[in-house]
Amino acid sequence: MRQGITEEQSRLLTSWLGGFSVVKDYSWPLQDTNVLHVATPSGDEFIVKASTTSHHIHREIAAHAGGFEGLHGRIPALRHASADAGILVTEFLPGTLVEGTPAEDDPETYRQAGALLARIHRPAGVSSTYATALTAKTRAWMDRAHGLLPESQLDSFEQALHELRPGVALLVATHGDYQPRNWLQDNGQVKVIDFGRAEPRPWVHDLVRLSHQRFVGRPDLADAFQAGLGKTVAPAETDVWRLENLNQAIGTVVWANQLGDAAFEQTGRTMVERMLSGF
Known part of the structure; x- marks a missing residue:
């Protein structure tokens, strides 16, 4: 063995x-x-x-x-x-990973992926503590980011967190790492693998990575995905959406640095910059 x-x-x-x-x-x-x-x-x-x-x-x-x-x-x-x-x-x-293939640039891939995610997102209850806990986790990442990010960025991050009022969170069963590296393409059909980061969270959690990576400069992919998913971020969800983005941005920088993954760490730095520039 x-x-x-x-x-x-x-x-x-x-x-x-x-x-x-x-x-x-x-x-x-x-x-x-x-x-x-x-x-x-x-x-x-x-x-x-x-x-x-x-x-x-x-x-x-x-x-x-x-x-x-x-x-x-x-x-x-x-x-x-x-x-x-x-x-x-x-x-x-059976199937081929979408990442790195022509399917990664095909809007139909994203339409199917969005439709699949809508079916994966089964209701998982309501939480009055989710946002508070995620805010605490984000600040814990920030404590570990000293020396990795400019202090001015960390100060701005703290201000952004302080301004949020996400309130009660409606939870669903999220995938946790929903992007082309976890999608398969098999004779035109999209499939989803790897639920190792699955957990009850607000549905917007599964939109963060795509929004900062595959959707940048590709509104056609974003539109196709949202057409399949059947919804977009509503005004009442704006604060929890921003909280999820802040958490994943700072968490990516620290986690990738800890692993020695320089490319992924740069992805996190870019996410931080986009969040602080008004994304």
Whole structure:
């Protein structure tokens, strides 16, 4: 078994799948997570994710436990899981990652992705504490950003946070990392993978990354996505939308710096600059 898979995880895999071989290794070394595409002698194919430290395994198991009614074949179906052991097995979805292919520039991809997200966003309740907690998390990121960003930017960030009044948050089941690197294209059909960052949040959370990356200079992609999704940010949602943007911008800078990912850190810096310039 691959290095990093524990004896308990290996035992569970054998009990669930019997014999199998590794087709491809998609592991995430920066997040201490093993991700394997495996096949059984009968021809069945699966994705195995295993980690003893990453919280992403638990989030993905919880997301599937909530149910994805009517989306079989469009998202990976969970076949086996053990939160205690930190391992899950999903059915393998055929397709090609959208990122880096012509599909990444095709408005139809975004229309389908928006429509899929609308179905993933099942209601998850109302929270009077979500915004307060996210504000505290954002300030915690800011405390760690000293020396990474100019103090003038951090001062402006604090002022922007102070001005927000997001109030009660309407939560849905968000994906958490909704962008082309987690979309597949299969004979014209878009599929969605990797629910390791899934969590109940306001729906606008899943719009942040796209708005700062793929939608920049491409209003056609933004329009197609919103047509599929069936809604845009309403005036009453403006403050929680800005809060989500501020949190992800500063969090990206600090998290990427911690991992030594210079390119992603620059993405965060650009997000910070866009937020402070009035995005």
